[in-house]
Every structure is written in structure tokens, then in C-alpha cells.
Amino acid sequence: xxxxxGPKSEVAAHDVGGASLAGKSALVTGAGRGIGRAxxxxxxxxxxxxxxVDVDEAAVRDAVAEYGGDTIAIRAxxxxxxxxxxxxxxxxxxxxxxxxxxxxxxxxxxTAAPIARLSLSYWRRVLDTNLTGPxxxxxxxxxxxxxxxxxxxxxxxxxxxQSEPNSEAYATSKGGLVALTHALAISLGPAVRVNCxxxxxxxxxxxxxxxxxxxxxxSPQDHQQHPAGRVxxxxxxxxxxxxxxxxAATFITGQNLIVDGGMTRKMIYQE
Ligand SMILES: NC(=O)c1ccc[n+]([C@@H]2O[C@H](COP(=O)([O-])OP(=O)(O)OC[C@H]3O[C@@H](n4cnc5c(N)ncnc54)[C@H](O)[C@@H]3O)[C@@H](O)[C@H]2O)c1
Numbered sequence: 001x002x003x004x005x006g007p008k009s010e011v012a013a014h015d016v017g018g019a020s021l022a023g024k025s026a027l028v029t030g031a032g033r034g035i036g037r038a039x040x041x042x043x044x045x046x047x048x049x050x051x052x053v054d055v056d057e058a059a060v061r062d063a064v065a066e067y068g069g070d071t072i073a074i075r076a077x078x079x080x081x082x083x084x085x086x087x088x089x090x091x092x093x094x095x096x097x098x099x100x101x102x103x104x105x106x107x108x109x110x111t112a113a114p115i116a117r118l119s120l121s122y123w124r125r126v127l128d129t130n131l132t133g134p135x136x137x138x139x140x141x142x143x144x145x146x147x148x149x150x151x152x153x154x155x156x157x158x159x160x161x162q163s164e165p166n167s168e169a170y171a172t173s174k175g176g177l178v179a180l181t182h183a184l185a186i187s188l189g190p191a192v193r194v195n196c197x198x199x200x201x202x203x204x205x206x207x208x209x210x211x212x213x214x215x216x217x218x219s220p221q222d223h224q225q226h227p228a229g230r231v232x233x234x235x236x237x238x239x240x241x242x243x244x245x246x247x248a249a250t251f252i253t254g255q256n257l258i259v260d261g262g263m264t265r266k267m268i269y270q271e
Pocket of ligand 1: 202
């Protein structure tokens with residue numbers, strides 16, 4: 001595990017429904033790229049001190065070098081209990097406590113082999129990463145969060161609710177995460193609020209490591225099929241996450257909030 005204090009921040013403030021996270025400390029898993037990186041940045045912009053955790057050490061170091069401020073990079077695999085315990089304790093020791101834990105790290109490829117050829121090792125790897133990882137982070141973070149009326153946000157998926165073929169492992173992991181969310185909300189409340197966000201199609205091309213970023217490659221049809229008129233951006237999820245962990249959302253717990261531009265509300269029967 002490596003922890004590194006970043007340089008001073010130049011990140012500008014950004015308003016998210018008036019939410020402020022000044023004085024709060026956060027831990028975000030899978031923060032090296034994609035939605036997790038966008039969440040870490042938004043929490044930082046709103047005044048939080050942020051521990052960026054990822055199994056990809058180069059990616060979190062790149063994020064800390066880019067965003068600076070009160071950030072640290074922690075290399076940890078969320079499937080390993082000792083590594084998770086160490087990441088939480090490094091974060092608490094560095095920032096003097098913990099207010100926010102975001103379980104975002106995942107094997108994010110939704111489809112795999114057909115069930116008849118699905119390997120047990122792949123199934124276990126997806127469940128370990130996407131479901132057991134959030135359980136472990138919650139286990140070690142909960143006592144610290146409880147001391148500060150903290151909040152957990154889990155990143156599930158609309159695939160917890162609907163499927164395409166050959167997505168059994170991913171869909172199951174996300175369905176389990178929705179259930180873990182309400183179970184934890186009841187067990188840890190009222191001291192700790194626990195919610196999850198289920199994104200739909202979120203383009204993350206611009207949230208890669210510096211030097212690996214691309215412009216989104218999306219067609220008009222990609223955008224137009226969404227009732228909201230466009231494919232989602234990492235910022236859409238990051239804004240909701242920041243608001244959910246703020247004091248503006250203290251009456252919301254145990255919920256699964258869907259951020260999909262309306263796709264799960266759209267009838268798609270063919271004529
Ligand atoms: N992008 C989408 O369209 C979309 C849609 C629905 C849900 N989601 C969910 O949102 C979250 C982020 O998605 P994304 O597209 O940004 O993913 P991504 O694949 O771009 O990034 C995932 C990050 O998690 C890290 N990671 C993977 N396994 C890890 C482990 N064992 N320990 C620590 N870190 C690990 C990776 O190194 C990577 O940096 C995931 O939970 C994903 O399932 C994404």
C-alpha cells in the first residue's frame with residue numbers, strides 16, 4: 001500500500017444544489033479512472049479531503065497529481081480484507097476521521113460468456129470485486145462513519161433491474177449491492193446513511209488517466225434513444241453522489257437512485 005500527500009489544490013468550487021462538504025473526509029474506491037475519478041474530484045471541489053483508492057496505483061497517483069489539494073493515493077484491492085482495513089486506517093490516520101465512503105470500484109464489463117460456458121473463477125471474481133468489496137469497505141468504515149454521522153454510497157447499475165444476454169455475474173453483483181445497501185441502511189442507521197446510485201449508460205472517455213483520454217465517440221442515435229436526449233456523463237453521477245453524502249440529504253437512506261436519462265422508464269416493445 002502506498003499513500004502520498006498531494007500538492008495544494010487549484011480546483012475551483014462547483015455548486016451542487018448548495019451542498020458543501022467542507023471539513024469532511026472521504027474515501028472513494030476505484031478512483032483512478034471513470035466515474036470514481038469524477039466523484040473524487042467533485043467531493044474535493046466541494047471542500048472534502050479525499051482518499052483515492054484503486055488497485056491501479058499509477059491511476060490513483062495520476063489523479064492525485066492532477067487534482068492535488070487534500071488528497072492521498074492508496075493502492076488497495078477491495079477484494080482483500082487486509083488491504084481494505086489498511087486503506088481505511090490510512091485514510092482515517094491522514095485526515096483524522098471518516099465521513100464519507102463511496103464503493104465505486106468494480107469489474108465494470110457487464111457481459112461475459114453464456115451461462116453454459118461461464119467459468120466459476122470469473123463469477124467469483126466479479127462477485128468478490130463488485131459485492132464483497134463494498135461489504136468489506138463498509139465493515140471497516142462503519143465504526144468511523146458512525147462517530148461523525150457519515151454516509152455510504154454504493155455504485156450499483158440499472159443492470160440490477162434489467163438485462164441483456166450473458167450478463168449474469170455483473171447483474172447479480174449489482175442486484176446484491178442494491179440489497180446490501182438497504183440492509184446496511186437499517187443496520188447502521190440512524191448514525192450512518194447508506195444509499196446507492198444505479199447509473200445507466202455513462203460515457204467515461206474523458207475520465208481516464210492523463211494521456212489516455214479520448215473524446216466521446218457517440219452517434220446521434222446513442223443520444224436520441226434516451227428520454228433525456230443524451231448519453232450520461234460521469235459528472236451526472238458525481239453530482240448526485242456529492243449531494244447524497246451532504247447534509248442536504250439527511251432524510252434519504254436505504255434508497256437506490258437511478259441516473260439513466262430515463263431509459264428504464266421507456267417501453268421498448270417492438271411493433
Ligand atoms: N460507466 C457506466 O456506464 C456504468 C453504468 C452502470 C454502473 N456503473 C458502475 O459505476 C462504477 C464505475 O464505473 P466505470 O465505468 O467508471 O468503471 P471503470 O472500469 O472505468 O473504473 C473502475 C475502477 O475500479 C478499479 N478497480 C477494479 N477492480 C478493483 C479492485 N479489486 N480493487 C480496487 N479497485 C479496483 C479499476 O482499476 C478502475 O480504476 C462501477 O461500479 C460500475 O459497475 C458504470
